[in-house]
Amino acid sequence: MDKKFVISVLGMFLVTYVPRFLPVFGLSRVEMPSFIKSFLEYIPVAVLSALLFPTIFMKGNHLFISYKNIFLIASIPTVLVAYKSRKLFSPVIVGIISYILISLVIN
Amino acid sequence: MIVNETKNSINGIKSSFPIVLGYLPIGFAYGILGTKSGFSILQVVALSLFVYAGSAQFIAISLLSSGTDIITLIMTIFIVNLRHFLYSTSLSQYMKRINRKHIPILSFFITDETYAVSITDLKENNEYNEKYFYQLFFMSYTTWVISSFIGAMFGSFLNGSVNIGLDFALPAMYIALLLMQISGYRKVFISIFSGLLSISLMYILPGNINVIVSAVIGAGIGGLIDIWTKNS
Numbered sequence: 001m002d003k004k005f006v007i008s009v010l011g012m013f014l015v016t017y018v019p020r021f022l023p024v025f026g027l028s029r030v031e032m033p034s035f036i037k038s039f040l041e042y043i044p045v046a047v048l049s050a051l052l053f054p055t056i057f058m059k060g061n062h063l064f065i066s067y068k069n070i071f072l073i074a075s076i077p078t079v080l081v082a083y084k085s086r087k088l089f090s091p092v093i094v095g096i097i098s099y100i101l102i103s104l105v106i107n
Numbered sequence: 108m109i110v111n112e113t114k115n116s117i118n119g120i121k122s123s124f125p126i127v128l129g130y131l132p133i134g135f136a137y138g139i140l141g142t143k144s145g146f147s148i149l150q151v152v153a154l155s156l157f158v159y160a161g162s163a164q165f166i167a168i169s170l171l172s173s174g175t176d177i178i179t180l181i182m183t184i185f186i187v188n189l190r191h192f193l194y195s196t197s198l199s200q201y202m203k204r205i206n207r208k209h210i211p212i213l214s215f216f217i218t219d220e221t222y223a224v225s226i227t228d229l230k231e232n233n234e235y236n237e238k239y240f241y242q243l244f245f246m247s248y249t250t251w252v253i254s255s256f257i258g259a260m261f262g263s264f265l266n267g268s269v270n271i272g273l274d275f276a277l278p279a280m281y282i283a284l285l286l287m288q289i290s291g292y293r294k295v296f297i298s299i300f301s302g303l304l305s306i307s308l309m310y311i312l313p314g315n316i317n318v319i320v321s322a323v324i325g326a327g328i329g330g331l332i333d334i335w336t337k338n339s
Binding site: 004005007008009010011012013015016017019020021022023024025034035036038039040041042043044045046047048049050051052053054055056057058061063070071074075078079082083086087088089091092093094095096097098099100103 | 125128129132133136150153154157158159160162163166167171177180181184185186187188189190191192193194195196198199202207210211213214215217219220272273274275276277278279280281282283284285286287288289294297298299301302303304305306309310317318321322323325326327329330331333334337
């Protein structure tokens with residue numbers, strides 16, 4: 001395990017642990033400004049969308065909106081199941097199965 | 108009284124079942140992708156042991172294997188995992204009852220799923236103590252670590268590339284997590300805005316910086332809309 005990897009894991013551990021730990025440990029007694037509260041409220045949606053959109057709408061560094069884009073097509077049933085269930089398990093399974101089926105058809 | 112107490116008290120092991128079911132395939136997929144991307148079994152499992160955050164680990168694997176520098180990597184993981192701050196804030200009012208010495212340990216195990224399950228249980232039931240958290244968190248963590256280990260083993264035995272649909276495990280998880288978070292038109296708007304901004308920034312910014320920049324701008328705009336509309 002090289003040095004860069006060890007430093008990366010340590011860094012990721014810290015930046016993940018501190019936001020988990022601070023509020024339960026006592027920061028909850030400090031009243032946060034309402035802008036920060038709202039900002040934090042939107043962070044999950046903003047991050048997940050910033051990650052998701054390029055993954056399904058792009059290939060490499062360019063837009064790829066076509067029926068040949070397997071990621072995009074497989075997203076349709078996944079979104080529907082995710083919208084219905086609002087859970088993690090079934091959309092992931094449906095997504096993976098659709099992806100396999102669609103890539104068999106398209107290739 | 109005793110009978111009543113056991114009847115009403117919540118069981119962390121029982122509550123962990125849906126999480127265990129969800130973590131098994133995702134941990135397995137993470138493990139396979141990890142070793143398929145050129146990491147050792149030990150490295151793949153180390154991330155599960157010390158970071159313990161599904162989407163962040165997938166992202167870390169893809170950033171590390173594309174040679175992203177440490178600062179961008181850690182900043183991205185920080186932003187991606189900042190949502191735990193919210194979960195922790197929300198759980199703090201329920202964890203007040205528990206002896207503070209447990210908090211540094213228990214808080215490590217807060218994830219999207221353990222938060223969602225525990226907050227639902229705690230809202231409905233008053234009969235709980237630290238045992239509930241230890242049971243729920245231990246089951247979830249162990250499942251995550253073991254399933255990523257099995258996936259990593261499996262991935263290291265596979266030769267060449269095989270399409271078992273795992274390329275799509277990560278986007279599918281983003282979709283599922285996103286739809287669990289979205290409620291109301293404002294969040295839909297911020298989602299589309301941040302997503303489109305992220306795509307646009309791919310054309311002008313190097314590496315994966317587009318993710319942090321568009322997430323901060325998107326959430327910032329959401330925050331501004333909220334405070335501007337509060338007093339009207």
